[in-house]
Amino acid sequence: xxxxxxxxxxxxxxxxxxxxxxxxxxxxxxxxxxxxxxxxxxxxxxxxxxxxxxxxxxxxxxxxxxxxxxxxxxxxxxxxxxxxxxxxxxxxxxxxxxxxxxxxxxxxxxxxxxxxxxxxxxxxxxxxxxxxxxxxxxxxxxxxxxxxxxxxxxxxxxxxxxxxxxxxxxxxxxxxxxxxxxxxxxxxxxxxxxxxxxxxxxxxxxxxxxxxxxxxxxxxxxxxxxxxxxxxxxxxxxxxxxxxxxxxxxxxxxxxxxxxxxxxx
Ligand code: KIV
Ligand code: NA
Numbered sequence: 001x002x003x004x005x006x007x008x009x010x011x012x013x014x015x016x017x018x019x020x021x022x023x024x025x026x027x028x029x030x031x032x033x034x035x036x037x038x039x040x041x042x043x044x045x046x047x048x049x050x051x052x053x054x055x056x057x058x059x060x061x062x063x064x065x066x067x068x069x070x071x072x073x074x075x076x077x078x079x080x081x082x083x084x085x086x087x088x089x090x091x092x093x094x095x096x097x098x099x100x101x102x103x104x105x106x107x108x109x110x111x112x113x114x115x116x117x118x119x120x121x122x123x124x125x126x127x128x129x130x131x132x133x134x135x136x137x138x139x140x141x142x143x144x145x146x147x148x149x150x151x152x153x154x155x156x157x158x159x160x161x162x163x164x165x166x167x168x169x170x171x172x173x174x175x176x177x178x179x180x181x182x183x184x185x186x187x188x189x190x191x192x193x194x195x196x197x198x199x200x201x202x203x204x205x206x207x208x209x210x211x212x213x214x215x216x217x218x219x220x221x222x223x224x225x226x227x228x229x230x231x232x233x234x235x236x237x238x239x240x241x242x243x244x245x246x247x248x249x250x251x252x253x254x255x256x257x258x259x260x261x262x263x264x265x
Pocket of ligand 1: 044045084180215
């Protein structure tokens with residue numbers, strides 16, 4: 001088997017096929033999703049919230065993303081692995097972005113990178129693509145800008161909608177192979193999807209996007225507390241893990257574990 005490439009992604013769009021993307025942050029979880037046939041795995045900077053215990057994605061470092069990306073690459077054989085460029089690792093300009101992306105490609109072995117921003121990130125995307133690194137764009141709600149945007153629906157109102165369309169075009173024109181649309185009205189996502197030839201990957205962006213992405217900890221019900229309305233929980237892993245831990249604890253305290261079959265003589 002060979003890895004999925006950006007050419008396979010373009011071919012899926014040409015055939016009108018929708019595809020799923022999930023985040024992954026470790027080798028074992030990634031191997032489960034790879035075996036389940038998920039074609040694209042994102043080592044998102046959502047690892048900040050999910051795996052590293054930060055409140056936002058803002059503090060996530062390049063060392064952290066590189067280490068977990070390498071684990072996801074090692075755990076998979078088929079999926080295209082895409083790594084997020086963390087906050088502060090590409091905003092200074094195209095050369096900084098290239099240095100960051102090169103580290104992820106060479107040290108972690110990812111097949112593509114993702115960075116936030118439309119028109120403002122155009123030059124960064126262009127240099128990476130010209131240098132041979134496939135880029136996924138990300139517009140709408142861009143969590144690295146939480147301190148200016150907050151966490152609310154983007155692209156509402158004529159002016160914001162037009163800017164979002166310009167941002168989408170800028171990402172495509174810079175050479176990106178796909179673009180994430182996060183938390184925008186479904187109608188606007190439909191319009192963006194119709195106006196681009198590269199696939200749109202929706203999260204809180206309605207049903208008409210070419211692909212859909214979920215943060216896997218939301219998807220499996222591991223995320224504590226309330227999750228946003230646009231996510232969907234396909235199982236309650238938090239409850240299952242908690243029950244397994246309680247069962248283990250009870251058997252240790254009660255002397256039922258280890259049993260004879262777990263014991264060497
Ligand atoms: O970091 C992340 O998980 C993401 C997806 C939500 C697109 O950027
Ligand atoms: Na992200």
